[in-house]
Amino acid sequence: MSDFAFEDASSRRTSRGRIRTFDAAVLVLLMLAIWQAIGSWTHGVAVSPPLQTLLYLFDLVRTGMFWQHAAATLAAFLLAFVLSALIGLALGLIFGVRRFAGEVAEPILAGFYTIPKVTLYPVVLLIFGLGMSAKVAFGVMHGLVPMTLFTLGAVRTLPPVLIRTARVMRLSPARTMLWVLVPACLPEIVNGLRISFSLTFLGVLIGEMFSSQRGLGFLLVNGMAQHNVPLSTAVVTVIVVVSIAANSMMLRLRGRTAHRSN
């Protein structure tokens, strides 16, 4: 009887899997249909329909101009992300291990998270001027705090017995961090990286929308200003696809690290 039960369960699972794929396909078609509807009802004044966007995109990626802008965004983003990740990790570890400092800092950091950081942009521009350093600063402004908070949280929920073990083995603080803390907290740290990634990207893009002559953010706003709707829509599409792809990749990475830590 138990054998039959197992077969039934696994056949149930594959049929559920099939239903899910079907539903997902329906969803994608639905979203494309809504996109198409908005595009055609508004006569392409704000959004160009999917097919037109796709064709435009094919041409666009063959122009040097597009890649110049994409490279500018990429450069600013990478620098901002690396800075956010490293500084955030370091701060998060420190605040996590030094409990008192962590308790003092956490509400301040959480408060910063809820502030419309765009209001601080003029200050950044005044300090850094217009250019790549300002963009990087915008990115870091958005991505640093979440990384810190996630790392802080990860260290806090670490089972104390691991730290005790490290002390019994007389590991130096640096080794405790590298050999025990970071590996144990890895899934949550990866989660923090994932969130920080999106926010850093957002920061850089908004910075470009506001105060730059290069980059995808600029391209987007410029497209609207010149009524080149297919351009704007194409840029939005690129940004959306890149964001989702990166997010999925990091979710998978987190999944793999979680198994190892447990």
Add this chain to the structure above:
Amino acid sequence: MSDAAVSEPSHVALSGVVRQYEGPPAVHALGPIDLTIPRGEFFSVVGPSGCGKSTLLDVLCGLARPTSGSVKFEGSELHGEVPDGIGVVFQEDASMPWLSVRQNVAFGLRTSGLPEKEVAERVDHAVSFMGLAQFSDHYPAQLSGGMRQRVCIARTLVLRPRLILLDEPFGALDQQTRLLMGDELLRLWRETGATVLLITHALDEAAMLSDRVGVMSARPGRFIDMVETGWPRDRDSRVVSNPEFGTVTARLWSSLREESLKTMGRAA
């Protein structure tokens, strides 16, 4: 001897009750069950795990409809709805974390339409009866597991149910607390005069508290033995020192042992 005069109508009557789940795979969870419980009896059900004890409770109070057979409470048949006059204490903690102890206990009377004064009286009585008077403004999160169960029992009490169903209410508690809670339950039974059906996996608990114990077989659960204990009405946990206690427990175990082995073999 329990008050089961033949002329008195039974309080609860199950006849030919079967409960099946459709699946796939189809599961025959319970029955056929024939059971009558006279008014005011303290009846316990013991059985191996997975035998359908909780399903029996669901069917008895109207939370689930039997696939076939009939369930009658006070002469009228149940139709998938919980009738008035039945109180249930569940296995899991059903205290509401957002209400204080008093508010939890008063919850049952929200729909009763009773005047405020009477509600307050009943709540006060139930709270002090269950020994919670000092904690009446505390919240469940601040209480131990045993106390939270007492809150749930008090909440059932205020409604003055005529039938009280309890599904392993003391399962999560340590042995000593269980014994004391058993005494509380007996006190409650005597004070309210309600019919009590207790589901438990603890044989000694069943043997100590009940007028009669039904032993269920492995799934699909059916009653394979009914043991009358013959305890006096004013008993408490000290009945364990009665020489008959050992006999009752031994009989329960001898009926139950094979069924438990069957269940374990299946699970392994």
Add this chain to the structure above:
Amino acid sequence: MTRRRAVLLVRIAVLAGLTATLEICCRTGLIDPLIVIPPSEMVASMIDRVGSGELDESIVNTFSTIALAFVLAIGCGTLAGALVHRSSRLRDVVDPLLASYYSVPTFIFYPLLVALLGLGKAPLVVLGVLSGAPAVMISTLSGLDSVSPVLLKLARVHRLSPARTLWWIVLPAALPRLFSGFKLALSYALIGVIAGEFILSGTGLGFAISFAYQSFDNRAMYGLMLFVLLIAVTANGILYVWEGRLARRRSTG
């Protein structure tokens, strides 16, 4: 002194210290006054401008837009969440969507919204809703999940009507998680609206800051910035404290 007190005092000391350092650096010219003005000047500027009443229209504009976006985000989010919760098939489809929703910078849709709806409140409100509603939806799903099945059984034993089950049992039980979604909705609505006003708008506090910046009026700009930041911190702070009160009852000790 209890630990909580100590933490609070140190925190205040740190913030006060930072502000004082900034004040000194600005006054002594260590920091170029063309870049940052002293905090005391910022406060003075803020009090001037807000007190003079010239900001009243902007304030009303911004606040009403944020409020509208917030309410709509909560309304749509809870409704959508409740509907999706009922169907496990729908949920299977929606879950991955929600999981990756916030990886996309919603703000990039703002220029498109302006082209669609014109320059005014509408694109700001839609942006706020697009930013906040999914968070509310996620927390609604999570909240409904967290209602323990035994409480639903209890509702049936007490023979409560569906409306009463919802109002007396489901909502209170789900409230902690629902509330955290509301907090996020406020935060996102506020950020989205101010950012939108700043980047591309003709009215509101965000626009006022941008205008001051572009007119090289640092004093006005900093005063406005301080004002907006105080509003944000206060609004979020109120919800945070409220949430703490709700949670304290339900948590051990």
